[in-house]
Amino acid sequence: MQSNMTMLEVSKYICAADELARRSGLHITMGDDFEEYVGITSRLPGKPPTTPNFRPDCSDLSLGKAFWIIGRDREGRVAHVQAMRLDDLSDTNIAEHLESLRACFADPCKAGPGSSCSCTAPTARMINGLVAYHGDIWLREDFRGRGLATIIGRIAFGLAWAKWSPDLIYALVAGWNIEKGIVDRYGYQHREPHGSTLRLPAWGIEDDDWFVWLTRDEFFEDAFAHFGIASAWREYAW
Numbered sequence: 001m002q003s004n005m006t007m008l009e010v011s012k013y014i015c016a017a018d019e020l021a022r023r024s025g026l027h028i029t030m031g032d033d034f035e036e037y038v039g040i041t042s043r044l045p046g047k048p049p050t051t052p053n054f055r056p057d058c059s060d061l062s063l064g065k066a067f068w069i070i071g072r073d074r075e076g077r078v079a080h081v082q083a084m085r086l087d088d089l090s091d092t093n094i095a096e097h098l099e100s101l102r103a104c105f106a107d108p109c110k111a112g113p114g115s116s117c118s119c120t121a122p123t124a125r126m127i128n129g130l131v132a133y134h135g136d137i138w139l140r141e142d143f144r145g146r147g148l149a150t151i152i153g154r155i156a157f158g159l160a161w162a163k164w165s166p167d168l169i170y171a172l173v174a175g176w177n178i179e180k181g182i183v184d185r186y187g188y189q190h191r192e193p194h195g196s197t198l199r200l201p202a203w204g205i206e207d208d209d210w211f212v213w214l215t216r217d218e219f220f221e222d223a224f225a226h227f228g229i230a231s232a233w234r235e236y237a238w
Contacts, residue, residue: 007162014158021151026071026079026143028155034061034083037068041081047138052104052111052203054083054136060106061085067163068136069156071143079140080148082156085133086164093128094170094211095119098196103133112202121192121211129167132160137171153186157219167216172196172209187222188212 018028031037034056041050052058054066071080089097098119101108108115119125134156139148160169172195177183183191195211214222 010162017151017155024146028071030069032067050136058105079143082137084160087131089128093125095125114201117198121195124211132166132169134171149185170213183212188214189218
């Protein structure tokens, strides 16, 4: 059932999740102009700077290869952001992609002196194909604790599937996201430590992040079983 989920079903899934977000006071929009996106995210109090992965002056975020999601409160103020990008890793794997710094820079020579990345998550070296990277996730403090992580993560996953049908969606997250169960609430099924030990001195970045991921079939499974989308459709009269 999962592997032949139709585009109509995915559309209903996204719309039901969007309606749940609206009921929590979060109004979702999406776009693909990353100049606009960075202009917005750079003015958000409390949000760390958007990393090179989603900066058009660093990465190739051309039309069709990436999108962003912004959530606003009822007064129109930005309360949430996240972004997705697609990478064709048919001739490499996620670990090599990260270690080459091409996950951050279209031209790794522009990373700056002293830059490096190592990935010792075993599964990352086994995964290739069409993959979507999910990152730059931020939720304003007054919206936390409302169960929105479950909803906004699924909206991003649904849009990525509808646009690209990737083999896998992955993210790189700090350990506290694992400890607090945030990764589980977003819907990621797998995790391994030391997915990206990244040093970018010119950007003030020194991270040791976990590698977390979700396969296409697991997304479909989650859509029906864990998010309860069938009951959500009935509630909203689909």
